Ligand SMILES: Nc1ncnc2c1ncn2[C@@H]1O[C@H](COP(=O)(O)OP(=O)(O)O)[C@@H](O)[C@H]1O
């Protein structure tokens with residue numbers, strides 16, 4: 023649909039600009055707040071233009087011992103924790119889903135459909151629903167305050183399994199037969215043929231799952247009590263309530279900015295593969 | 306190189322049997338074409354030989370070995386699929402080398418073989434391309450190349466040309482034929498196209514509904530089809546079939562006309578190839594012309610046997626001009642009569 027009506031073009035641009043402004047303004051304010059000193063942020067009117075304290079705040083946030091008057095982990099450690107959790111969840115989910123989809127599509131084992139439906143049913147049980155029993159299990163296993171406890175309960179994933187199942191089903195049977203004649207065993211077929219053919223789908227899923235993992239809030243809040251294990255997303259909320267005094271907006275906003283950064287980077291870096299993975303059909 | 310022996314092979318899916326005891330021997334270096342209509346079990350048979358389907362009953366021997374229980378990779382075969390089944394993420398070179406790499410051949414040996422095959426198939430300049438950057442014919446060649454580099458005892462082809470356009474198909478058919486003769490590898494080629502079967506095969510195995518109808522050279526199959534099915538399947542335009550009766554040295558047609566030939570008594574089906582009828586004003590086979598098709602080199606006359614509603618086709622050389630509704634006479638040489646038992650459909654002369 024190509025239309026050439028100047029007013030329509032003008033109107034659509036205005037709508038788009040308003041949309042961008044609505045999304046961008048809070049981010050701008052976050053950025054501005056992160057560039058002023060603590061005092062300035064408590065005075066009205068709030069600044070709308072950046073100040074000169076950016077590097078000072080960055081250093082204080084990343085390496086300082088949290089807000090004044092509290093004893094929290096430095097933000098770099100929180101970012102590291104978040105990164106480990108997000109990567110663990112994303113990579114773990116992809117690995118488990120690839121393998122289970124491989125088993126369901128390519129092997130004829132007893133109760134195959136039974137397992138298929140068992141995986142299917144977990145779709146109805148996200149962490150929030152099973153949070154109490156899952157906590158109990160993790161506690162019993164002694165996994166509180168550990169990376170394993172942060173990631174493993176979030177790894178089993180029906181959606182990703184289904185996605186890979188669909189991907190594998192589009193690969194013609196002759197590909198498998200050809201590989202069998204070439205002498206490739208099942209795992210060789212998996213690594214040499216299936217994985218490369220699912221490359222773009224894996225990338226797309228990685229982006230989605232990394233963000234999902236990075237943004238986890240409730241689960242880390244529940245199972246980490248040690249301040250060295252806090253993740254950055256949960257720490258923002260804690261910072262707001264932490265001190266008796268009024269919130270240190272410059273530090274909090276800097277933390278928020280830092281928390282946004284990795285997901286943005288992942289999206290930007292993997293954009294090409296991401297789009298390909300969601301749209302490409304040719305096998 | 307090796308002989309292949311099939312011994313009463315059967316295949317069932319669930320409760321339904323789709324191959325009902327297929328036997329036959331394929332000689333060393335021979336190219337046998339398995340031909341038959343869609344769904345008759347050709348691919349199933351080929352895939353059983355390849356080891357991609359299990360054998361329900363019977364035995365497959367390649368060379369001296371009984372291979373029933375062997376994995377495809379251990380049968381020393383190579384297969385070319387209808388959709389080529391090239392690995393899309395590998396280059397042409399990698400596609401051809403993959404099987405050899407798994408077998409653990411040294412790198413230089415792999416490269417030597419791949420390049421040799423590429424030379425034979427004129428693929429040299431495409432070695433570093435991906436399959437999607439190739440035309441259909443080139444992909445076909447890569448699939449062949451992948452088979453050649455393995456240097457197998459047996460080539461198996463499952464309708465390898467049916468995704469190509471008509472012209473390329475004829476060209477590739479000749480190339481496959483030449484290549485097979487040059488390499489001398491025992492080959493089995495599956496197709497539903499009778500022209501492909503006739504031109505390509507040293508021998509044809511005509512399959513119908515899971516039974517072998519006939520196994521012989523193209524000429525045998527054409528000149529002495531053993532069943533009504535084979536007679537109708539091989540040859541174009543298809544053979545005419547007329548219900549008839551044998552009586553003292555003549556074949557009596559439905560309209561009472563008597564064609565000399567045949568021995569014995571009883572109800573038969575008379576088969577007459579369109580191209581074997583000879584225009585003859587006094588001939589016993591009289592056809593009322595309904596429609597003409599001018600093909601240039603010959604003329605097809607569609608009509609009915611006069612006095613009946615049995616449809617017939619006659620093919621005459623050259624360009625003819627015959628009015629619709631006219632009655633033409635034809636005679637049929639004795640050696641052009643194909644007589645089949647009416648009930649069993651088996652040949653009796
Ligand atoms: N995996 C299968 N399960 C059940 N029936 C099958 C299967 N594969 C083939 N068949 C049946 O076996 C018969 C022969 O199939 P096939 O060998 O593919 O025929 P074609 O001669 O066209 O190659 C067909 O009737 C088909 O429906």
Ligand SMILES: [Mg+2]
Pocket residue numbers: 347348349
């Ligand atoms: Mg087939």
